[in-house]
Amino acid sequence: MTLFTLKNINYLDILQYPDLAIPADKTTFLCGESGTGKSTLLRLCNGTLTPTSGEVAYSGKPIETYNPCLLRREVLLVGQSVYLFDLSIADNFKEYYTYRDLPAPDAETMRVYLDICAAPFALDSMCNTLSGGERQRVFLAIHLSLRPKVLLLDEPSSALDEKTAETLIGNVKAYCASERISLVIVSHDKGLAAMYADDIIILGGAEA
Numbered sequence: 696m697t698l699f700t701l702k703n704i705n706y707l708d709i710l711q712y713p714d715l716a717i718p719a720d721k722t723t724f725l726c727g728e729s730g731t732g733k734s735t736l737l738r739l740c741n742g743t744l745t746p747t748s749g750e751v752a753y754s755g756k757p758i759e760t761y762n763p764c765l766l767r768r769e770v771l772l773v774g775q776s777v778y779l780f781d782l783s784i785a786d787n788f789k790e791y792y793t794y795r796d797l798p799a800p801d802a803e804t805m806r807v808y809l810d811i812c813a814a815p816f817a818l819d820s821m822c823n824t825l826s827g828g829e830r831q832r833v834f835l836a837i838h839l840s841l842r843p844k845v846l847l848l849d850e851p852s853s854a855l856d857e858k859t860a861e862t863l864i865g866n867v868k869a870y871c872a873s874e875r876i877s878l879v880i881v882s883h884d885k886g887l888a889a890m891y892a893d894d895i896i897i898l899g900g901a902e903a
Contacts, residue, residue, distance in 0.1 A: 696720065698719040700751075701714065701715040701749065702752075706747055718893070721877065723892065724880050725896050726888055726895060726896070737847045737879065740770060740847060742766050770843065773835055777830045783820060787822055791837050808837070812833070813862045826854075848881065851864070852864060860887060864880070
């Protein structure tokens, strides 16, 4: 089953993509040199950017036919910029759930998602005292707990050492597979792609 199809995509006359198909219920890595449009591709897939020409389809329907807010909740993008409040980890979970008009998960559930994301920190830890890599993992744990249908990750291991990166990606892939969440990861790390990808799409014709 195909999750996304992109045909004749041109973005601002700067990026031209080959026709692509991203499968559903799989872990797909997007790899390639800097400047080949990997991060832009994620934003085209969740409708935060619109192609200048061409068509992006999600689950067989043109992406512009979806309600943008509902689409972005279902196709959830976790970018490289981390947005956490200067509050505790628990309070950050609560803030994000308040924006969704959802009840916050209990403490045990929060800890489960933190463990999946290799972030076993105390819930009362203040987020403004965490390192960049720690904040990145907490941010991902909050978004993963929202259980989207599709999770788009933009360089989730960029601030992590090799062992932590492998633990994170392995855990997240296993969780997404168990919950039938389609996972699309932009990564410059060829080793991670080789270990965890079900499918690899290389933009620009060659890997970095």
